Amino acid sequence: MALSTKAKKLVAEITKGDLxxxxxxxxxxxxxxxxxxxxxxWSTGEYYPRLLASLIFDKKLLAEEVIDQLAADMLEHDLKERSQLADWFMANQLAKDKRLAALMTTWEENPSPILRRLFWYHQARLRWVGQTPPGNSAELMVSLEKNLATAEPEVQWTMNFCAGQIGIHEPKFRARCIKLGKALGLYKDEHVSKNCTPSYLPEFIRIEVAKRE
Structure with missing residues (x-):
């Protein structure tokens, strides 16, 4: 896509290296x-321009086929960049529109790892925002126990995070989530910066539950 003068100036501004x-x-x-x-x-293929694009899309024009293409494009980036792109896209576009939020609930088995990541991140978000958790936690637990160990890295992290949110906010599933975390040992040896919460499920759940007591 040939860039307009406005787009060229903006790309030059945000790719200087110190932004x-x-x-x-x-x-x-x-x-x-x-x-x-x-x-x-977005057409530039560059990370910062795509991050900015994720902030200024028109939600009404994000048809399903457009989202599919954006998700495919994100896979051109490394794990850290594509995860950030996906999360900004969800937070600034998908989660702020009822139609798009409903669409996210259909992505659990989508071929795209980006869209599956967003399915699980959305399910986690529905629990941590303070509302009554949706009634699908039992079904999610079955899927987590079956698929968490073998999921792609970007999907696995959000699945694990969702399991943590279920364990934190729904006591009847807490022991089951902790058991899953112990069995898989995901992120057990991960270095955790000071004042940050570990991703290892038993510790993540223990710390977050204690904060709420």
């Missing part, structure tokens, strides 16, 4: 919504 994510968010807040510009930025 912080907070600066991108400020830029996105200034632009607000500009779907055509977002598509231009």
């Amino acid at each position: 912080k994510l907070g600066d991108l968010k400020k830029r996105g807040a200034e632009i607000k919504k500009d779907h055509d510009l977002a598509m231009e930025l």
